[in-house]
Amino acid sequence: MVGSGLLVLGAFYLLSIISEEFFVPAIDRLAKKLRLSSDAAGATLLAIGSSAPELFTSIFAVFGTQTGGGDIGAGTIVGSAIFNVLVIVGAASMFRVVKLQWQPVLRDMGFYILTILILFWAFSDGRISLLESGLFVLLYFIYIVAAIYWRKIFNYQDVDAVELVADNPVNNLGGLVRKILGVVIPNPVRRPKLYGLTFVLSILAIAGLSHQLVHHVVVIADYFSINPTFLALTVLAAGTSMPDLIGSVIVAKQGRGDMAVSNALGSNIFDVLVGLGAPWLVYIAWKGGEINVGTENLFASIFLLFATVVALLFLMLIKNWKIGHKSGLFLIALYGGYLIYILKSL
Template structure:
């Protein structure tokens, strides 16, 4: 049975990768052109919302699951946020060296800092109120507006990208089978709004299956669920972010890749927590617990990661390449190893 679980994980990973590659990015580009969004604004809003849907579904599942499981949703979001900053930005830099436009990066870092600050402030007393959940959602609306109109405050020009770099070699074997299956499942690409919506739904569904399979594997091998949440849960729900960012980074759109990673973190904190908490408290009233003291430590890690990224970008004069990318990925590996050691001590 455990082999079936592992095979299911692999199938989910492949399906996520192909959906993002073949359908999600294409529909995103068409919609962003309709809305006249810059590439970084599209990455910070549409791509972040779509690819962060798994984290939102996990938080919804955790908050409504019988018993006090709020920390599961919060923990998966924190783990995904750290993965986004270190691994996604790092992997995008490894794929292709890029010089970032500082104006949109500064925008995202400002709102990310605000998001983490609000999270720290609201969990200080150990619980969330309906008003606090509403504030999180309101700040995200402001962020979306800022992403769309940021050029009016700090003008900049989108960097050109080379589409020829993304041409694929002829696919063979199992990948062809998956692509043929998905081609029959999705509508024609000219209906890109429907394709975009269907992509989000399937990405969320596959991520939910991925989480469930990971939990089953943890029980089979008697591995603490904390480790599963830190690794499989956080990484699995961030796979759409990783692949979409690597794809656009390969095209030379480094701004969009970085904006997607940071924008996903902003979405996770403001909407991934704010929306489930607001829905739950609107229905049941009262407050929602914010978990134990470990969340405070995780929030500090988030602060540290964004400060590290900022100093790295300033030191490299807004350039990211293989060296900085490998450095970020290694930092995440060290973080995971440390968390595993702490859990077992």
């Protein structure tokens, strides 16, 4: 059991390094090669990069069990979404006052609220159908189109999210583990011509680590007779969100906390619509039938997620699209209260 715990911690650590130092910079190169705008890149490639741990955790949770693994996959995504909204946004505003551009935030907030409402609807009967999973994926494609054309409709200056990744100090290799990974996986900053190989190897590494995470979390849950959904909502959710948290804190210290808020919302939209919808869609199309989801363990968390997003939007409106350190402390305290609630519900 100690071995499983150490493997889970090690997997979290490696996921953070691989995502931040190899996978996201490789996606940066790919976005430049395809000449994508920052909005389009953020909604597609960068979202995949920052949300890769959650996506592959959901994939292996769905395909790794006979019933579609709905509880673990959904629990990880929902828990990660709560972590992103409360902890990442809260941590970003702890260093400097975050000044937001209302146009992209309003777009992402609107799509995110719609996403949560659809999640409520899909979970209402405890089963996921082909139609419901297809609707998730379709809504994400609509979001991509909106992201591409939003800046053309509303005239605002957009921060180049792709460049921020390349300048991120997290990408500086250091330590024995980073050096070993740098030998196995080409560093796309130092060896930019091999970004394609880095992209593929990073996906394989993240997939393998995510598979081990799901397996050993289930082992730990069985050993201690804990509901796996609880560990998914807390341990898996926070662990797979570490790359997002680290990157957000760094850009916030650089005075670009608005990027942290935008990335948190964009990653959440991807997590729910693609991280849940795509594995469900493929599984149901392949095996037929429906996927059972233990919604009794998730409804309270989804409701809290909806409430926090609405509260965050209200906070931004009354603060004239600014978030200060007091608001950040409040958001982090809310997450602490959420953890206490989850523990009491065991």
